[in-house]
Amino acid sequence: MDTDITVAGARLYFLPVETRVPLKFGPETLTSVVCARAALTVTNAAGQKATGWGETPLSVQWVWPSQVAYSERCKALQDFCIELCKVWTECDAKGHPLEVGHTFIEGPLHALLNRFNERRGSSAEPMPWLAALVCCSPFDIALHDAFGQLLQRDIYVTYTAEFMNRDLSTFLEPAADLHVSFAGKHPADFLLDPAPKSLPAWHLVGGKDALDDSELTGSEPDDGYPVLLADWIDRDGLKCLKVKLCGTDPAWDYARLCKVASVAIDNGVLWLTADFNSTVSDPAYVNDILDRLLVERPRIWQMILYVEQPFPYDLESHRIDVRSVSARKPLFMDESAHDWKLIRLGRQLGWTGVALKTCKTQTGALLSLCWAKAHGMTLMVQDLTNPMLAQVPHVRLAAHAGTIMGVETNAMQFYPAASTPEAQVHPGLYQRRRGQVDLSTVKGPGFGYRLDDMQRQLPEPSAVYGQV
Numbered sequence: 001m002d003t004d005i006t007v008a009g010a011r012l013y014f015l016p017v018e019t020r021v022p023l024k025f026g027p028e029t030l031t032s033v034v035c036a037r038a039a040l041t042v043t044n045a046a047g048q049k050a051t052g053w054g055e056t057p058l059s060v061q062w063v064w065p066s067q068v069a070y071s072e073r074c075k076a077l078q079d080f081c082i083e084l085c086k087v088w089t090e091c092d093a094k095g096h097p098l099e100v101g102h103t104f105i106e107g108p109l110h111a112l113l114n115r116f117n118e119r120r121g122s123s124a125e126p127m128p129w130l131a132a133l134v135c136c137s138p139f140d141i142a143l144h145d146a147f148g149q150l151l152q153r154d155i156y157v158t159y160t161a162e163f164m165n166r167d168l169s170t171f172l173e174p175a176a177d178l179h180v181s182f183a184g185k186h187p188a189d190f191l192l193d194p195a196p197k198s199l200p201a202w203h204l205v206g207g208k209d210a211l212d213d214s215e216l217t218g219s220e221p222d223d224g225y226p227v228l229l230a231d232w233i234d235r236d237g238l239k240c241l242k243v244k245l246c247g248t249d250p251a252w253d254y255a256r257l258c259k260v261a262s263v264a265i266d267n268g269v270l271w272l273t274a275d276f277n278s279t280v281s282d283p284a285y286v287n288d289i290l291d292r293l294l295v296e297r298p299r300i301w302q303m304i305l306y307v308e309q310p311f312p313y314d315l316e317s318h319r320i321d322v323r324s325v326s327a328r329k330p331l332f333m334d335e336s337a338h339d340w341k342l343i344r345l346g347r348q349l350g351w352t353g354v355a356l357k358t359c360k361t362q363t364g365a366l367l368s369l370c371w372a373k374a375h376g377m378t379l380m381v382q383d384l385t386n387p388m389l390a391q392v393p394h395v396r397l398a399a400h401a402g403t404i405m406g407v408e409t410n411a412m413q414f415y416p417a418a419s420t421p422e423a424q425v426h427p428g429l430y431q432r433r434r435g436q437v438d439l440s441t442v443k444g445p446g447f448g449y450r451l452d453d454m455q456r457q458l459p460e461p462s463a464v465y466g467q468v
Contacts, residue, residue, distance in 0.1 A: 002045060003163050005147055006094045009041040009466030010139065012085040013458050014078060017057070017387060019414045020221050024207035024244060025277060028061040033415075034074060035388060036081050036135065037458070040088065040142035041468050042150060051468070052146025052446055054138040055389040056359045062335070062384065063131040065278070076127050080116055081135045082463045087112050088139050089466035096164045097144040097155075098187065101363030102171055109136050130313070130338060133360045134384075140361040141393050141447075148446030155446050156195070156400055159187035159366065172340055172371050175347065180374050190370045195399040197440045200406030201432040202240040202273070203232060204383070204413060205260050212263070225416065229260070232413070233267040236432040240271045240305075242408055247279030247310060254289050261300040271405060272303045276310035278335050281318075283325050286310050290328045305405060306353060306380070309334035315342050315349070323350035330404070332380055339364050340371035353378035356401060358393045359386075369401055383408040387418040388456070391429050393447050395437055409437055421456040 015035040023030040037055040058077045060070055093103040109132060117126040148155035151163075161167070167184055174180035210216050211229050226232040229241075243260045245253040253276075261272060280286060286307060293301040306329055312318040313335030325331050332353035333346045343354055354372045356365045356379060372379060381398035384390070391411060398407035411419060412430055423430035428438025442448035 001163065001165060003096070003151060004094045004165070005042040005044050005097065005100065005150065007040060007088055007091055007100070007143070007466070008043045008049060009468035010085045010088045010463070011039040011461045011468055012081055012463040013037040014462050015388070015459070017415050017418045020223060020225065020416070021414060022206075022208050023204075023385065023414050025061040025065075027279070028065065029208070030059065030061050033057045033059055033385070034078060035390065036078075036138045037389065038085070038138035038142045039468070040139055040146050041466070042143065042146040044150060048150060049467075050146050050150035052142040052144065052149050053389060053449065053451065054141025054143075054145060054393070056134055056137045056141070057384055057386065057390060058134060059359075059384050063134045064128055066125060068125050076120070077131055077135055078462075080112075080127065080132065083112060083116065084109075084135055084139060085463040086465045096158070097147045098159065098164065098363050098366060099166060101140045101143055101361060102367070104140070105133075105136065105361060105363060109133075130335065130360070133338060133364065137359050137361045140363050141358060144362045145446035145449070152445045154444075154448065156191065156396070159191065161186055168367075168370055171367055173344075175344055175375055178375060182370070182374065185370070187366045187370055190373045191400040192402045193400075195396075197399075198428075198436045198438050199395065199398055200240055200435055201236070201238070201437045202242045202406060202408040202410075203236065203238045203432070204408065204410040205229060205241050205243045207244045207246060207256070211259055229263050230267050233264070233269060237434040237436075238432065239269055239435040240405060241269055242273045242275055242308070245274055245276050247276035247285070250285060250289060254292060257289070257293070258297060258300060261297070261303060264303070265299065270303065271305045272300070273306050273308055274304060275308040278309050278311065278313045280310035281312070281320075283320065283322055286325050287328060290325075304329055306330035306332050306378075308332045308355060308382070309336060311336075315345055319345075319349060321349055326350050326352045330378055332378070334382055337368060340368050343368055343372055343377070347375060347377060351377075353380060353404065355380045355382040356397060357382055357384060358390075358397050359384045362393060362397070365397055378404045380404050381407045383410050385411050385414055387411040387415055388422050389449060391419065391422070392426070392442060392449055395429060395439055396442065396447060399439055407437065421454045424455070425450050425453045
């Protein structure tokens with residue numbers, strides 16, 4: 001097609017961010033993160049060029065849980081991003097960004113990860129595929145944004161036969177047990193149009209968050225933001241709470257759920273979800289907690305909308321039959337849902353829903369969305385504590401996906417000041433009001449960032465390749 005693009009150049013920036021309070025991830029705690037921001041320049045057959053932008057926090061504890069020192073893992077991710085910057089400019093794939101992105105993920109990204117891990121040596125722990133996807137995502141998001149910039153169109157109107165050379169049948173294979181066909185289908189067939197301009201917002205209740213005065217440590221920042229959960233609920237009008245659990249201490253997890261729920265009920269919250277962060281190995285662990293709630297605290301049981309990723313994220317190595325859990329509550333894949341093939345495996349094992357994340361690439365998120373919807377699976381869009389630019393594609397995916405309930409968004413809890421330049425342009429995306437985030441200020445080509453209206457000062461690029 002005349003609209004087909006190829007990558008001509010790439011730039012990469014690293015933006016370090018400190019959390020105002022710690023965020024507990026299973027056995028690890030996040031106190032800082034490096035955000036990777038990429039700019040990709042694309043060109044079409046007529047020689048016209050445009051630049052798009054993408055950003056993702058390199059959340060080391062989430063993408064690479066390990067006993068290896070945080071500093072070593074963080075450096076590996078940044079080094080991999082720098083190498084990706086060069087490899088993207090060497091990719092000669094041509095087409096719609098979904099087509100180019102898919103080609104890159106299936107080929108050059110796999111090859112680079114293999115080379116990268118080989119160079120690290122046999123004594124070093126290999127960097128996981130999930131980490132590679134997260135490193136790739138700012139470039140892939142920028143690719144989609146650049147296509148919209150070149151056409152001067154919202155990227156979400158381009159996921160159609162008018163702009164794509166191939167339909168979904170060239171990317172996806174249906175499950176054998178259903179009469180599903182992707183022939184003649186495109187992503188737009190599975191997206192909401194028009195998309196809502198506001199979404200219910202989920203607040204994250206971390207394992208270290210204070211629920212009442214008895215849990216205060218005295219080290220809480222005095223920076224004008226709420227400290228106790230009830231104050232967050234009151235300030236932001238929250239109706240949805242995601243509760244982080246440890247997955248290794250059932251008594252603690254049960255008590256924590258009950259205590260969070262008591263605060264929630266007293267303050268008008270409607271919905272809860274339980275996130276076990278991939279630390280559970282036996283479905284009975286989750287079942288026992290749910291069954292005990294059903295008998296002892298039925299109102300809390302009713303408030304739990306779904307359960308998120310209790311089991312190890314390496315689904316192929318841990319093929320746990322989870323039907324007993326999903327018979328009790330909808331069960332959502334998160335870390336396990338790298339791509340549609342793993343979602344297909346998850347469905348066979350009994351998972352009923354998928355938590356999408358733009359940090360696993362916009363391309364992969366869209367293909368996973370289409371496969372899951374075609375097979376009757378429920379969707380959610382989960383946060384990677386996305387600040388700054390990363391927030392915009394994140395909430396836009398949620399708006400177009402048609403989720404079970406809004407979108408998780410918690411950067412305003414953990415590093416609100418990081419997004420000040422972006423919040424001046426999109427105030428409703430970086431502060432929750434009446435329990436909602438507001439997308440009405442997002443407009444224009446690509447993802448609708450409105451970068452020219454932002455006063456963000458970027459550092460010197462860490463890598464520059466090709467024609468930028």
